[in-house]
Amino acid sequence: MQNGKNLATMALVFGILGIVLGGIPYVGVVMFVLSIIGLVFGIKALNMIKLTGDESYKGLAIAGLICSVVGIVFGIFGLACTACSCLTFLAAMGEA
Numbered sequence: 001m002q003n004g005k006n007l008a009t010m011a012l013v014f015g016i017l018g019i020v021l022g023g024i025p026y027v028g029v030v031m032f033v034l035s036i037i038g039l040v041f042g043i044k045a046l047n048m049i050k051l052t053g054d055e056s057y058k059g060l061a062i063a064g065l066i067c068s069v070v071g072i073v074f075g076i077f078g079l080a081c082t083a084c085s086c087l088t089f090l091a092a093m094g095e096a
Contacts, residue, residue, distance in 0.1 A: 004048035005057045007041045011064025014038030018071020025085050028078015035071030042068055 018035030022028050042065035049058050 004045050004052065004054065005060070007048065008045035008057045008061035008064055011038045011042035011045060011068055012060055013064075014041065015064050015067025015069075015071045019067055019074055022071050022074030023077050023081070025078060025081040028075050029082060031071060032075025032079060035068045035075050038064060038068035038071065 014034045015038045018031045018038065022031040022035065024031075042061050045057070045061035045064065049055060049061060
């Protein structure tokens with residue numbers, strides 16, 4: 001089934017983007033959301049595999065899930081960096 005393969009591929013792409021760009025302040029916020037979407041796509045792809053019995057893209061779906069989870073962790077790090085940089089900027093403006 002082509003639809004499940006597309007979901008698995010999108011999960012992998014979003015997960016890789018979350019890993020690569022998730023730790024960057026400000027960009028990590030968007031990548032955090034994309035990693036969550038990748039996680040949902042990976043879960044849906046695995047459910048389609050169970051329904052159809054087509055195991056040809058199961059590894060792709062699992063890789064997408066793993067990359068999305070790692071991307072979520074990096075996204076949380078990016079959110080923390082963004083918050084710290086904003087707080088640092090606000091503190092510096094208050095002292096000036």
